[in-house]
Amino acid sequence: xTFDDPRVQAVFEGYQARLETDAATMRxxxxxxFARRDEFxxxxxxxxxxxxxxxxxxxxxxxxxxxxxSYGYSTLFLADAARKVGAQLVTMELADYKQxxxxxxxxxxxxxxxxxxxxxxxxDLLAQDPGPWDFVLVDLWKELYQPCFDLFYPKLxxxxxxxxxxxxxxxxxRPSVRKYREAVRAKAxxxxxxxxxxxxxxxxxxxxxxxxxx
Numbered sequence: 001x002t003f004d005d006p007r008v009q010a011v012f013e014g015y016q017a018r019l020e021t022d023a024a025t026m027r028x029x030x031x032x033x034f035a036r037r038d039e040f041x042x043x044x045x046x047x048x049x050x051x052x053x054x055x056x057x058x059x060x061x062x063x064x065x066x067x068x069x070s071y072g073y074s075t076l077f078l079a080d081a082a083r084k085v086g087a088q089l090v091t092m093e094l095a096d097y098k099q100x101x102x103x104x105x106x107x108x109x110x111x112x113x114x115x116x117x118x119x120x121x122x123x124d125l126l127a128q129d130p131g132p133w134d135f136v137l138v139d140l141w142k143e144l145y146q147p148c149f150d151l152f153y154p155k156l157x158x159x160x161x162x163x164x165x166x167x168x169x170x171x172x173x174r175p176s177v178r179k180y181r182e183a184v185r186a187k188a189x190x191x192x193x194x195x196x197x198x199x200x201x202x203x204x205x206x207x208x209x210x211x212x213x214x
């Protein structure tokens with residue numbers, strides 16, 4: 001698959017080239033590469049990114065939340081889909097240098113006007129926004145998944161879609177993501193399923209049968 005806009009496609013190809021270079025460098029560094037992982041592009045992956053893109057185009061949400069901008073790989077896919085459906089994307093990131101790179105890439109892609117970049121602690125930023133959220137991607141430090149969910153869950157619109165990455169891999173994150181999955185499943189109005197896409201996507205929908213559209 002390719003993007004319709006050649007500017008978006010060019011930025012995507014740049015990300016793919018960096019991904020190959022970074023992966024080779026991490027392998028060469030061995031254990032030191034993992035310790036320096038913040039320097040490298042660690043994206044959701046191509047399959048998961050296009051899945052997210054397709055969901056947004058199909059559901060046409062109005063407000064999209066991304067928790068974990070990182071270097072902007074997934075942000076590119078979310079923003080392109082947001083522009084197609086007339087949505088606003090809010091992306092939150094703690095590391096200013098990562099988000100600065102993401103902003104540069106989105107500007108080059110011609111997508112910066114649909115993205116609201118917010119830099120800081122995710123819990124603080126979530127508390128400040130009243131919502132509602134129609135689509136959420138959770139892809140930040142795994143120990144923050146549940147605390148973030150506790151904050152944005154009350155602000156989810158009816159039939160909001162929630163996608164959470166790294167539900168299967170890496171194995172070291174599984175204790176944290178299990179707590180998160182338990183928190184989601186504890187909500188009576190959340191329907192959720194684990195999908196073997198990329199490193200594991202938890203796909204959840206807020207479903208209030210009394211208010212559901214026919």
